[in-house]
Amino acid sequence: MQFHHHGYVSTDPRVLPAEGIGLDRPDELPDEMDVLIVGTGPAGMIAAAQLSRFPDVHTRIIERRPQRLEVGQADGIQARSVETFQAFGFAEELSCEAYHITEMAFWKPDTATPEHIVRTAQPVDDPQDVSEFPHLIVNQARILDRFAEFMERSPSRMRPDYGIEFLDLTVEDSGTHPVAVRVRHTAGPARARSGWCAPSTCSAPTAPAAACAPPSAAASTATRRTTPGV
Numbered sequence: 001m002q003f004h005h006h007g008y009v010s011t012d013p014r015v016l017p018a019e020g021i022g023l024d025r026p027d028e029l030p031d032e033m034d035v036l037i038v039g040t041g042p043a044g045m046i047a048a049a050q051l052s053r054f055p056d057v058h059t060r061i062i063e064r065r066p067q068r069l070e071v072g073q074a075d076g077i078q079a080r081s082v083e084t085f086q087a088f089g090f091a092e093e094l095s096c097e098a099y100h101i102t103e104m105a106f107w108k109p110d111t112a113t114p115e116h117i118v119r120t121a122q123p124v125d126d127p128q129d130v131s132e133f134p135h136l137i138v139n140q141a142r143i144l145d146r147f148a149e150f151m152e153r154s155p156s157r158m159r160p161d162y163g164i165e166f167l168d169l170t171v172e173d174s175g176t177h178p179v180a181v182r183v184r185h186t187a188g189p190a191r192a193r194s195g196w197c198a199p200s201t202c203s204a205p206t207a208p209a210a211a212c213a214p215p216s217a218a219a220s221t222a223t224r225r226t227t228p229g230v
């Protein structure tokens with residue numbers, strides 16, 4: 001609840017006012033951006049979530065999958081990782097929906113009757129008590145959703161760009177956006193993108209024009225420019 005001169009206004013304090021790029025963020029991947037992150041796995045999403053708090057930096061995150069991760073491979077979340085989630089404000093929410101591991105059970109074939117299994121150990125999960133947070137089991141897809149939510153609520157209103165695959169990049173010696181990146185649409189509507197393939201017309205990392213394939217329906221390539229080190 002926030003107090004205003006014209007009364008109480010109930011808002012979600014996690015949704016921050018849009019600023020900078022968040023005021024008119026282009027829906028499509030632009031020709032030029034400051035940071036391009038490739039891949040919406042945990043590494044990419046945490047970097048993007050952090051950068052989403054800086055609306056003066058135009059960051060995009062691309063993913064070759066056509067949509068959000070639906071079923072991840074990972075589901076064990078170490079307690080110290082939950083500390084990281086606290087920094088993004090969703091540790092408590094995630095902890096509420098997760099299974100908490102307190103001990104583990106190990107089983108192996110019974111030596112007397114190998115067709116049967118027996119429990120051989122039942123250790124406490126975290127005897128050193130490494131964190132105030134618990135060891136959780138929750139699917140990776142849920143965690144990535146939380147990072148996506150964090151980005152969307154940030155001043156930059158960042159959203160992953162799905163269905164775009166990174167192909168390669170080249171780095172030029174000069175310019176504010178000297179990294180030319182070639183990308184390919186793996187999903188989504190067909191679009192003409194020939195102008196983006198010409199390095200001279202691009203404003204981020206460049207690739208040789210000869211390397212750019214002609215635009216086609218679902219697999220057009222495009223060159224984007226961004227800053228080095230991405």
Ligand SMILES: Cc1cc2nc3c(=O)[nH]c(=O)nc-3n(C[C@H](O)[C@H](O)[C@H](O)COP(=O)(O)OP(=O)(O)OC[C@H]3O[C@@H](n4cnc5c(N)ncnc54)[C@H](O)[C@@H]3O)c2cc1C
Nearest residue numbers: 039040041042043044062063064073074075076164165166
């Ligand atoms: C079977 C299995 C079980 C696991 N269980 C656990 C567990 O319980 N707990 C745990 O902490 N860790 C677990 N891990 C490890 C965990 O999944 C990885 O450490 C983690 O996913 C690595 O994150 P990442 O962001 O570096 O890479 P990834 O999760 O691999 O993400 C990379 C992303 O980049 C995208 N991508 C790749 N190339 C391109 C491209 N050219 N253009 C656009 N997008 C691209 C991919 O589609 C993907 O979405 C497990 C791993 C496996 C394989």
